[in-house]
Amino acid sequence: MRAPTDPSRWADLGPRAASAAVMVIVGTAAVVAGGVWFQMVTVFVTAVMIWELWTMIEPQGPTRGMLLAALVASVLSGQLALQEKLGPRPLPPRGGLRRRDPEAGTGHLLRLRAGRAGGGLGPRDLPPRLRLLLAPLADRRRRRDRRGRLLRRAADRGPQVLATREPQEDLVRHHIRLGGRRHRRARLRCLRTGRAVHRPPLGSSVHGLAMGRHRRIGAQAAHGGQGLLGPDPGAWRPLRPLRRHAGRVPLHARRDRRPGRPGGGPVRRVTILGATGSVGQSTIDLIARRPEDFAVEAVTGAGNLDLLAHDARRLGARLAVTAREECYAGLRDRLAGTGIEVAAGPSAVAEAAARPADWTMNAIVGAAGLLPGLEAIRRGGTLALANKETLVAAGRLVMATAETAGATILPVDSEHSAVFQALRGEDGREVERLILTASGGAFRDWSLDRLADATVEEASSHPNWAMGQRITIDSASMFNKALEVIEAHELFGLPASAIEVLIHPESLVHALVGFRDGALMAHLGAPDMRHAIGYALNHPTRAPLPVERLDLAAIGRLTFRAPxxxxxxxxxxxxxxxxxxxxxxxxxxxxxxxxxxxxxARSIRFTDMASVVSRTLDRLSGDTTLPILGPDSAMPGLEDVLEADRIARRRAAEVVERMRE
Ligand SMILES: NC(=O)C1=CN([C@@H]2O[C@H](COP(=O)(O)OP(=O)(O)OC[C@H]3O[C@@H](n4cnc5c(N)ncnc54)[C@H](OP(=O)(O)O)[C@@H]3O)[C@@H](O)[C@H]2O)C=CC1
Ligand SMILES: CC(=O)[C@@H](O)[C@H](O)COP(=O)(O)O
Ligand SMILES: [Mn+2]
Structure with missing residues (x-):
């Protein structure tokens, strides 16, 4: 027994201090690891500390007794406190996890924490300073389990969290990618959480909105508490087993190789269909501003070969496609020596859409956008949909295909993007009506008797928006809004009677959503498509966009009237x-x-357009050769849709001919 004053009892102070330091490091790592590791290491470190102190103090006497008692008491109380902290943590309320944590920045820490449904101490439970110190450790951990985290989260998390955290398709896709039991489990979980969705029948009540079809239009959907998803870079990864081309490097491997990326997030591979048009160019404008974030797989166009080749070069696209077969040589020559693949024809456009991409913009004009859009959907990625004709012509088929493929459709038409944003965080069952605004078009203030003489040039000038010629003329005739009413019905599953149109000459309020308590949620923004495109590009986050900020005081007033x-x-x-x-x-x-x-072609007058369509519909209503009519009819297949398109074009051409006689 050494005397209290015996200097030899402190002789091994150095090694002991070193072992204490090791303990502190191990303890810190355990804090970062959290959960059961933290508890085990805490108990172990405490035991070692008691032992160390035991050997250092007088075995007899009041000092030792008091110290031991104090230690035991503090260890017990510490354990109790920890138990409280680590015990089963109640799941956050619906939507809670989806709120972006302002401290989390990229949101990954939030997900780390969310992944432990049974509780556990995570980095975000630490004081901010300590968190800062531990950031490198946490970063390493994050990198290590980047791929597996989503899967663990899916398996660990309770159903509510699954339902609220991210779109089912992402989970399912990640499981598909890794295959096996996890995939099946996730699918079962999706079913249990009511996320296997069915299209509400046409004319069903507004409850249809909550039935999930709208969920296909993105992660945020209008299901109870489905909005405000936290940022989720994982959703941008390759989403299905990719159709690889021989010798191609997997997307995720390629994107991580990009040098000097400031943001550090994954590079997203994007395809732009209709790249040379108005929406296509606005999309390219946004993408070109952030070259470090995007890699361009394919750009497509039709007749504007100079612009197509120019953009393919400047974006470093892998593939450039013109929809016109006869333009192949022209595009090939313009891109000679660049290494960019060149193809031509409608099927080449569809093939471009089928190539692997995380995000595809469909900005083709007209029914020509349907097949490429369907290809992109079948591939299962995210489709930013400007081409409203896709939904008008084949809404049910498109939504069902998205459902099956696990694709996400994000609306880009400004009104539908506005509705989508106004629904963020809302329960679709509480929606009473949608109000789409319309500028009134070029002739909104013309006297009615002048309309018949309106020229193509006059109709091609929109009061507020800079758009392609066809949609601009459709705005003047209000065909554009008619298409949009159908588009809204298909996207959001609301009955026709719940969709309204309001003339709003300023084009600043893009749409309003009315709820059953009478509240109206409006979306406002400058008439600039980069709003809606940017929202789809950055979804589910919001990123700064180079669009005008509204000065409402200067604007003064907003006006509305019935059409x-x-x-x-x-x-x-x-x-x-x-x-x-x-x-x-x-x-x-x-x-x-x-x-x-x-x-x-100046074959008919401006006012004749509505007559041609109305008469064509009259003829088709009684046409038994037309496949599948009636609100309760089965879902038309692609062949039915294409056949209807062919028949209607023939009939409409006949009506035009008769009108000219
Ligand atoms: N412009 C807008 O602000 C808005 C547009 N939309 C919708 O977005 C879509 C695009 O509109 P917008 O950008 O104005 O149209 P544009 O006419 O400006 O552009 C159309 C694009 O489609 C290409 N294209 C034309 N014909 C074909 C074809 N047969 N096959 C494949 N590609 C073809 C064009 O190629 P090329 O130019 O080389 O001939 C061009 O790239 C439309 O469905 C429109 O209703 C929706 C909301 C707003
Ligand atoms: C920008 C956009 O989405 C267009 O569809 C726009 O809405 C057309 O303007 P109108 O309101 O005149 O149809
Ligand atoms: Mn629109």
């Missing part, structure tokens, strides 16, 4: 089409395209 039926006869056709159901949307769009072509 005049005499001025806009095309508008009412939307409700007729929805009532008739089946393939009538495809027929309506096709007839409208024929009428517009005839007006552009």
């Amino acid at each position: 005049e039926p005499d001025r806009y006869p095309a508008l009412a056709l939307a409700w007729r089409v929805l009532e008739e159901g089946g393939v009538m949307g495809a027929a309506f769009n096709a007839a409208k395209e024929v009428a517009l072509d005839a007006f552009l």
Whole structure:
């Protein structure tokens, strides 16, 4: 026994201090690891500390007794406190996890924490300073389990959290990628959480909105507490087993190789269909501003070869496609020596859409966008959908295909993006009505008797928006809004009677959502498509966008009025089409395209367009050769849609011919 004053009892102070330091490091690592590791190491370190102190103090006497008692008491109370901290943590309320944590920045720490459904001490439970010190450790851990984290989260988390955290398709896709039991478990979990969705029947109540079809239009959907998803870079990874081309490097491997990426997030591979058009160019504008974030797989266009080649070069696209077969040589020559693949023809456009990409913009104009859009959906990625004709012609088929493929559709049409944003965090069952705003188009202030003489040039000038010629003329005739009513019905699953149109000449309020308590949620923004495109590009986060900020004081007032039926006869056709159901949307769009072509060719007058479409619908309503009509009819297949499109074009052309006689 050494005397208290014996200096030899402190002789091994150095090694003891070193072992204490090791303990501190181990303890810190355990804190970062959290959960059961933390508890085990805490107990172990405490035991070693008691032992160390035991050997250092006088075995007899009051000092030792008091110290031991104090230690035991503090260890016990510490354990109790920890138990409280580590015990089963109640799951956050619906939507809680989806709120972006302002401290989390990229949100990954939030997910680390969320992954432990049974509780556990995570980095975010630490004081901020300590968290800062431990950041490198946490970073390493994050990198290590980047791929597996989503899977663990899916398996660990309770159903509510699954339902609220991220779109089911992401989970399922990640499970598909790794295959096996986890995939099946996730699918079962999706089913249990009610996330296996069915299309509400046409004309069903607004409850249809909560039934999940709208969920296909993105992660945020209008299901109870489905909005405000936290940022989730994982969703941008390759989503399905990729159709690899021989010798190609997997996307995730390629994107991590990009040198000097400031953000550190994954590079997203994007494809832009209709790249040379108005929406396509706005998309490229946004993508070109962040070259470190995007890699371009394919760009497609039709006749504008100079612009297509220019953008393919500057974006470093792998593939450039013109929809016109006869333009192949022209595009090939323009891209000679660049290494960019070149292809031509409608099927090449569809093949471009089928190539692996995390995000695809469909900005093709007209029914030509349907097949490439379907290809992109079948591939199972995210489709930013500007091409409204896709949904008008084949809404049910498109949504069902997205459901099956696990694809996400994000609306880009400004009104639908506005609705989508206004629904963020809302319960779709509480939605009463949607109000789409319309500028009124080029002739909103013309006297009615002048309309018949309106020229193509006059109709091609929009009061607020800079857009392609076809949609601009459709705005003037209000066919554009008719298409949008059908588009809204298909996207959000609301009955036709719950969709309204309001003239709003300023084009600053893009849409409003009315709830059952009478509240109206409006979305406002400058008339700039980069708003809606940017929202789809950055979804589920919001990133800064180079768009004008509204100065409401300077604007002063916003005006609204009901659309005049005499001025806009095309508008009412939307409700007729929805009532008739089946393939009538495809027929309506096709007839409208024929009428517009005839007006552009100066074969018919501006006011004739609505007559051509209305008469075509009259003829088709009684046409038994037209496949599948009626609101309760089965879902039309692709062949039915294409057949309806062909028949309607023939009939509309006949109506045009008769009108010219
Ligand atoms: N412009 C806008 O602000 C908005 C547009 N939309 C919708 O977005 C879509 C695009 O509109 P917008 O950008 O104005 O149209 P544009 O006419 O400006 O551009 C259309 C694009 O599609 C290409 N294209 C034309 N014909 C074909 C074809 N047969 N096959 C494949 N590609 C083809 C064009 O190629 P090329 O130019 O080389 O001939 C061009 O790249 C439309 O469905 C429109 O209704 C929705 C909301 C707003
Ligand atoms: C930008 C956009 O989404 C267009 O569809 C726009 O809405 C057209 O303007 P109108 O409101 O005149 O149809
Ligand atoms: Mn629109």
